[in-house]
Amino acid sequence: MKAAALSSFGGPDVLRLQDIDDPTAGPGEVRVRVKAAGVQPFDTAIRRGWTPPFLATRPPVVPGNEFAGVVDQVGDRVTGVEVGAEVLGFSTLGGYAEYVVVPEDQIVAKPKDMPWEIAGGFSGNAQGAHLALQAMGVGKGDTVLIHAAAGALGTLAVQLARAWGADRVIGTASEANHEYLRKLGAVPVTYGEGLVERVRAVAPEGVDAALDAAGPEALRASVELVKDRSRIRTMLSLEEAKELGIPLLGPGRSASRLASLVDLYARGQLTVHLRATYALADAAEAHRDIERGHGRGKIVIIVDATA
Structure with a gap:
């Protein structure tokens, strides 16, 4: 073959x-x-x-x-x-x-x-987003920060967080992707220097949970913004997570998890x-x-x- x-x-x-x-x-x-x-x-x-x-x-x-x-x-x-x-x-x-x-x-x-x-x-991104948000305990009333929110995993994480009742989803992305994130129901924030201050400006009440799909700088910004480090996860920055005391995302992919996500797609609840x-x-x-x-x-x- x-x-x-x-x-x-x-x-x-x-x-x-x-x-x-x-x-x-x-x-x-x-x-x-x-x-x-x-x-x-x-x-x-x-x-x-x-x-x-x-x-x-x-x-x-x-x-x-x-x-x-x-x-x-x-x-x-x-x-x-x-x-x-x-x-x-x-x-x-x-x-x-x-x-x-x-x-x-x-x-x-x-x-x-x-x-x-x-x-x-x-299957990879849908299950990864589901696993991470579940591990972070995302639910009703939360303010959730998702780094690289316009990417393949980030897009699904934004939609799942909204579906699970998060009051506000903040997504980091380049400016060219801001309108796309708004259509998904996220508040867009630009990457780069001053990120922590920009997030605080749109969420003065604080951030409850954060998912890093961008890299070490995003993970470190998450630590500044989220009080409870057990509610932070990273998809990329594994060594930095160990240094910062951030729990690593464990295994958990399964046919049942995937089937539930496919059903959400079939019903028009995930794009x-x-x-x-x-x-x-x-x-x-x-x-x-x-x-x-x-x-x-x-x-x-x-x-x-x-x-």
Whole structure:
């Protein structure tokens, strides 16, 4: 099969189209012919050589931890999924390929009206935003600060915080994205020097919880603004979080969590803005795009463009 894979670690150019062996579904697993795969900062970190403690990476490595496609093979003991089912799901690696194999409990049914490119880039950011806001205890009456609010994860976090009853959601973003955030129901604030003062100006009563999807400076600003550090989480600044006494976000992705979020999308309560799509052969350019920062919405790799 074709895959955008790594034979070494480094800049975007190490991510190249390669021919690798087709995977086979084992007991309890399904194989999905991938239509689309989302691009995440997690993927770019893997490409640069970072290895999370639960994962062994040995080239060739295929990044991609969210995908959508059609089940084309089921292993023994799989009872809830049939060949031909249209699904979206999650993994740790493997999404940037024509086929991916995952346990049966890492996929859910794709709504008919959900476009493939949206489905392929949905599961990672939707679950990440849900996990973080849940860990922060976001709820009715809260003032919530979301850094990088116009990004793929930030957009969903803004919508979920509003749906869960937050009185005010403040989103940091470049000025070009301020009107977009207003349409989502957030109060936009510009990045950069003076951020803490600008947030205090729009929320003089204080900030109850903060989510960092921007980097260390945003996390440090959050510490100045939120009294209770247990109500701060970061998606990126793990070392700084340890230094500052901020709890790390634990695992928690599941088919049930994903299914509940897909249902919100199907009912029109979550929207996803598609920033750009790239062919599988152009995965390196997709990585360059996401690493530029300050973009609006989701970047997705189209693996199979056929209907």
